[in-house]
Amino acid sequence: MSTYQRPLNLFWWLERRSYLLFVLRELSSVFVAWFVVFLLLLVKAVSDGPAAYQDFLDWSGRWWMIAINVIAMLFVLLHTITWFGLAPRAMVIRLRGQRVPPPQVVVGHYVLWLVLSAVVAWLVLR
Numbered sequence: 230m231s232t233y234q235r236p237l238n239l240f241w242w243l244e245r246r247s248y249l250l251f252v253l254r255e256l257s258s259v260f261v262a263w264f265v266v267f268l269l270l271l272v273k274a275v276s277d278g279p280a281a282y283q284d285f286l287d288w289s290g291r292w293w294m295i296a297i298n299v300i301a302m303l304f305v306l307l308h309t310i311t312w313f314g315l316a317p318r319a320m321v322i323r324l325r326g327q328r329v330p331p332p333q334v335v336v337g338h339y340v341l342w343l344v345l346s347a348v349v350a351w352l353v354l355r
Contacts, residue, residue: 250311253304253307254308256304257304257305257307257308258308259304260300260301260305260308261304261308263297263301264301267289267298267301270285271285271289309342313335313338313339313342314335316334316338317331317335320334
């Protein structure tokens, strides 16, 4: 004799905010992968010469490609922010024998993100 198991609703993850964030964070991995593919396509286009690079720019400038990349960017930001929030649980950092408090680990991630973003912006915009 087996025990009764209540059927699971297809949209169970909409019942709680924490479930929704979990599913969206898992889904964000697809968009992280898309960015990797997109950047590899860019590198290939650059290596194939000016005509291929121009074709890539024309393709990536279409409205639907811009929309996909904006949505992907939002998901990547969600992925980053949720990872930074989980970082203190995933990694224990010790400094002079003392554990660094979780809020300082999170702040350190955001500071490093800001610094690296500024360096990349400087490289691109100079």
